[in-house]
Amino acid sequence: MSTVTEARAAADAGVPFARSDTQERHNASVTLRHASKWYGNVVAVNDITFELTPGVTGLLGPNGAGKTTLLHLMAGFLKPSSGTVEVDGQPSWKNPEVYRRIGIVPEREDVYPFLTGREFVRMNAVLQRLPDPDEATERAVAAVELTRAADRRIGTYSKGMRQRIKVAGALAHDPAILLLDEPFNGMDPKQRLHMIDLLRADAERGRVIVFSTHILEELHHLAEQVLVVVSGRLAASGDFREIRRLMTDRPHTFTLRSTENRALAAALMADESVAAVELTDGRLVVRAADRGSFTVALPRIARRAGVGLRELIPADESLESVFSYLVER
Amino acid sequence: MSGSVEWTVARVTWRLLLGQRRWILALVASLLPVLVAWLFVTQGGESNPVQQANFFVGLMATLVLTALLPLAGLVHGTAAFGTELDDGTLRYILAKPVARWRLVAAKLATAALATVVTVLPGVVVAAVIIFGTPDNWLLRGFAAAVLVGSVLYAAIFLVLSLLTRRALLIGLLYVIAWEGALSRAFSGMRSLSVREYAMAIAEAAAGAPVGGPLQAGLESGTVVWLAVGMLTLATAGAIARLRVLEVAEEV
Amino acid sequence: MATAAQGAAGTIYDIGYQHYDGPRLGRPYAIRSLLLHGIGVVFGVGRGPRARLVPIVLTIIAILPAVIQAAVTAYAGEAVQLVGYADYFVQLSVIYVLFCAAQAPELVSADQRSRSLVLYLARALRRDDYVLAKLFALAVGVFALALGAQLVLFTGRVLGSLNAWEALRYEAPQLAPIFGVSALVSLVLASLSVAIASLTPRRALATAGIVGFFILSSAMAGILREAIEGAWDRWLTLLNPFIAVGGVSNWIFEAEPGPNSPLARLDLPGWAYAGACLTYMALAMGILWVRYRRIDA
Numbered sequence: 104m105s106t107v108t109e110a111r112a113a114a115d116a117g118v119p120f121a122r123s124d125t126q127e128r129h130n131a132s133v134t135l136r137h138a139s140k141w142y143g144n145v146v147a148v149n150d151i152t153f154e155l156t157p158g159v160t161g162l163l164g165p166n167g168a169g170k171t172t173l174l175h176l177m178a179g180f181l182k183p184s185s186g187t188v189e190v191d192g193q194p195s196w197k198n199p200e201v202y203r204r205i206g207i208v209p210e211r212e213d214v215y216p217f218l219t220g221r222e223f224v225r226m227n228a229v230l231q232r233l234p235d236p237d238e239a240t241e242r243a244v245a246a247v248e249l250t251r252a253a254d255r256r257i258g259t260y261s262k263g264m265r266q267r268i269k270v271a272g273a274l275a276h277d278p279a280i281l282l283l284d285e286p287f288n289g290m291d292p293k294q295r296l297h298m299i300d301l302l303r304a305d306a307e308r309g310r311v312i313v314f315s316t317h318i319l320e321e322l323h324h325l326a327e328q329v330l331v332v333v334s335g336r337l338a339a340s341g342d343f344r345e346i347r348r349l350m351t352d353r354p355h356t357f358t359l360r361s362t363e364n365r366a367l368a369a370a371l372m373a374d375e376s377v378a379a380v381e382l383t384d385g386r387l388v389v390r391a392a393d394r395g396s397f398t399v400a401l402p403r404i405a406r407r408a409g410v411g412l413r414e415l416i417p418a419d420e421s422l423e424s425v426f427s428y429l430v431e432r
Numbered sequence: 433m434s435g436s437v438e439w440t441v442a443r444v445t446w447r448l449l450l451g452q453r454r455w456i457l458a459l460v461a462s463l464l465p466v467l468v469a470w471l472f473v474t475q476g477g478e479s480n481p482v483q484q485a486n487f488f489v490g491l492m493a494t495l496v497l498t499a500l501l502p503l504a505g506l507v508h509g510t511a512a513f514g515t516e517l518d519d520g521t522l523r524y525i526l527a528k529p530v531a532r533w534r535l536v537a538a539k540l541a542t543a544a545l546a547t548v549v550t551v552l553p554g555v556v557v558a559a560v561i562i563f564g565t566p567d568n569w570l571l572r573g574f575a576a577a578v579l580v581g582s583v584l585y586a587a588i589f590l591v592l593s594l595l596t597r598r599a600l601l602i603g604l605l606y607v608i609a610w611e612g613a614l615s616r617a618f619s620g621m622r623s624l625s626v627r628e629y630a631m632a633i634a635e636a637a638a639g640a641p642v643g644g645p646l647q648a649g650l651e652s653g654t655v656v657w658l659a660v661g662m663l664t665l666a667t668a669g670a671i672a673r674l675r676v677l678e679v680a681e682e683v
Numbered sequence: 684m685a686t687a688a689q690g691a692a693g694t695i696y697d698i699g700y701q702h703y704d705g706p707r708l709g710r711p712y713a714i715r716s717l718l719l720h721g722i723g724v725v726f727g728v729g730r731g732p733r734a735r736l737v738p739i740v741l742t743i744i745a746i747l748p749a750v751i752q753a754a755v756t757a758y759a760g761e762a763v764q765l766v767g768y769a770d771y772f773v774q775l776s777v778i779y780v781l782f783c784a785a786q787a788p789e790l791v792s793a794d795q796r797s798r799s800l801v802l803y804l805a806r807a808l809r810r811d812d813y814v815l816a817k818l819f820a821l822a823v824g825v826f827a828l829a830l831g832a833q834l835v836l837f838t839g840r841v842l843g844s845l846n847a848w849e850a851l852r853y854e855a856p857q858l859a860p861i862f863g864v865s866a867l868v869s870l871v872l873a874s875l876s877v878a879i880a881s882l883t884p885r886r887a888l889a890t891a892g893i894v895g896f897f898i899l900s901s902a903m904a905g906i907l908r909e910a911i912e913g914a915w916d917r918w919l920t921l922l923n924p925f926i927a928v929g930g931v932s933n934w935i936f937e938a939e940p941g942p943n944s945p946l947a948r949l950d951l952p953g954w955a956y957a958g959a960c961l962t963y964m965a966l967a968m969g970i971l972w973v974r975y976r977r978i979d980a
Contacts, residue, residue, distance in 0.1 A: 175679060178527060178679075179527070180523060180526070180527075180678065180679035181678050181679065182676070182678060197675055197676065199528065199529050199530060199531065199532070200529050201529075202527050202528050202529045203529045205527070207523070207527050209520070209523055211520040211521075213519045213520055213521055214521060214524075215444065215521055215524075217447055217451055217452055218444070218447075226440055226444060226524075227524065227528075229436050229437060229440045230437060230440060230441070230525065230528040230530055231528055231529065232437065232529060232530070236436075272524065
């Protein structure tokens with residue numbers, strides 16, 4: 104009980120409360136090998152292979168791309184139609200023991216509305232067969248900053264609070280792997296930032312964290328690795344900047360400002376690494392056919408033309424362009 | 433410590449089944465036999481023990497055993513898993529390192545208990561009103577039937593709710609058919625004595641989940657084995673089904 | 684068409700949205716629309732074939748006995764009476780209950796589940812309008828079933844007899860009672876069904892509730908009728924709504940209940956049955972009023 108009081112005191116003081124006996128989690132892994140899931144004629148997940156590592160991995164894709172199905176496969180909620188889905192070398196399907204290592208935050212809003220936040224998290228803790236469910240409950244509730252609201256019924260919670268209590272429930276047993284389906288839904292910016300910090304800190308401690316989202320900004324700020332899923336297929340995986348770089352057949356766009364835009368434009372047009380040039384608003388928008396050679400050629404061209412470069416902004420490094428590009432393929 | 437898993441599941445399920453004003457409906461249902469008994473006693477005039485017994489058996493046979501009990505078992509049995517399946521909250525229970533049989537056991541026990549609580553108190557009070565005392569062999573017999581029936585109906589409808597999304601509707605068709613068949617059977621038996629009633633019930637119930645162990649001997653023996661068999665089958669089925677239950681995506 | 688600011692903080696563009704200040708169709712039209720939509724829901728119109736399955740099948744089953752009886756009358760005249768005008772509903776009570784039990788939740792529970800009530804009330808509709816529109820939608824559905832069956836019986840009698848014109852004049856006075864009883868049946872059943880269904884957003888549970896109510900009430904009425912010898916027993920049978928309806932039916936048609944009918948041996952005055960029917964409707968309206976007062980829009 105004293106740990107519970109300590110946890111509450113820490114929460115009141117606004118200080119994060121860490122367990123002293125943090126487990127080593129370097130062994131945690133989630134591996135998919137040629138995993139597919141189909142329902143009759145509809146293929147939701149199509150031959151996906153990857154291995155999740157400690158840290159934060161973002162799952163990106165349009166609605167209906169199969170992100171939730173993928174998460175459910177990892178979570179052992181669905182049986183793979185073919186291929187394997189393994190957690191720590193064990194299949195996730197039909198294997199309740201695997202849930203000691205996994206925490207799941209589903210997307211659906213409905214959470215036992217008649218339970219209080221604390222009761223819900225405690226239920227999770229008890230079902231995880233933890234030796235001290237009360238301490239775990241307090242710790243988890245404090246981690247999501249819901250200590251004061253924890254005694255209200257979940258039915259009275261706002262959408263963002265419900266999301267957070269779900270996360271608390273998933274964190275109660277301090278799992279090595281955390282799966283979150285659209286976790287930032289309904290959170291206001293402050294809550295979102297807090298959640299991002301929480302997940303980043305967890306990732307640094309060795310947790311494997313996977314989360315799906317539509318909001319590209321979260322991936323930008325949080326995800327080290329990105330898995331892009333389109334129509335059930337893995338369209339891209341890895342560091343998102345690397346993914347972008349790999350796609351050299353798409354023209355890259357740059358925005359330039361120089362001392363003499365028009366002269367530079369004329370000079371650039373002559374070079375074969377340049378596909379198109381547009382003069383707008385005191386800026387030069389250049390579409391480069393080949394990013395590599397353009398970046399080498401640009402300073403050379405500018406110097407030969409006697410134009411000074413003031414600003415060079417690569418225009419579409421963002422996930423947005425990667426994503427929409429992949430979708431269009 | 434291991435007991436608290438079942439206890440926690442049971443507590444949440446109990447609140448699911450009878451919380452938030454659902455207990456009001458259970459209360460109203462349980463008062464129906466009481467109402468009927470009260471009307472019999474206040475409006476029927478003086479009655480001899482045979483008439484009382486006849487009436488009580490008739491009450492049990494037509495209202496309780498064929499309508500109230502199966503309906504209560506249906507509603508609670510399907511709701512034990514069904515509510516969470518519909519709401520998409522079952523995944524919180526499933527994604528835990530708990531053996532599936534323990535989940536089934538906890539929910540089944542809760543559903544059965546909820547059914548008993550819905551039906552039995554009304555029956556006991558009705559008996560007291562009619563006979564003046566709860567010490568009555570008929571009451572004991574029928575109370576046993578209610579207990580056994582509650583467990584069996586809860587088990588059957590529990591496994592049904594894991595097999596199909598339309599468990600409640602299918603179960604309802606069963607109750608309608610069962611009630612229809614029996615009401616036809618009993619409409620011609622107005623003038624029979626208690627013994628005939630009891631025998632008729634036992635006969636009819638031999639083919640049905642509810643056994644009325646009123647007659648000593650082979651009849652009740654077979655019924656007991658049948659009941660045990662059905663319970664085992666239903667429970668095993670539920671456990672097996674829960675193991676391979678796929679959690680679908682959101683609606 | 685669009686005008687934009689020149690580097691200003693922000694502008695609202697005029698893209699041609701029209702503001703409407705003219706006459707609106709108003710509340711009566713809204714009620715009418717909701718009613719028509721409700722009738723469509725009751726018969727599964729405008730939805731997939733699965734939504735049509737149950738109501739169509741039940742409609743067929745509800746009218747089939749009348750068709751059979753009509754055919755029988757054509758061959759055997761009035762000698763063989765399987766079903767008649769007066770006792771039709773009591774005999775077929777199960778079908779009517781199933782119809783209501785299947786469709787009332789679609790009308791009322793589904794809106795609660797999807798939380799659409801807000802959307803309805805954000806229009807010219809008031810809560811009472813919503814409730815009454817839903818109730819009458821189901822009532823119209825049941826009325827169609829009831830009337831359809833009765834008219835088939837009527838047609839059978841007319842066409843099946845030797846002299847059609849004679850028969851028509853003979854049977855014609857029955858038309859008013861036919862309409863009256865059909866309307867009564869539909870109102871009693873619909874109001875009770877919608878009231879029960881309004882208590883829960885879960886459709887299957889509402890169906891179970893409606894079926895359960897009719898099963899339990901008929902069981903109670905049955906026991907009491909069998910067992911009680913005093914003066915009150917006959918009144919207690921009114922606990923079964925179908926007895927009440929059947930009684931009024933007999934009263935209006937001035938028919939005698941058949942020997943197998945649950946109405947046999949009951950000698951209650953016609954107004955007793957009518958009173959019971961009105962009580963049921965009042966009870967149902969009461970439940971609906973309380974339920975929809977308190978529900979969150």
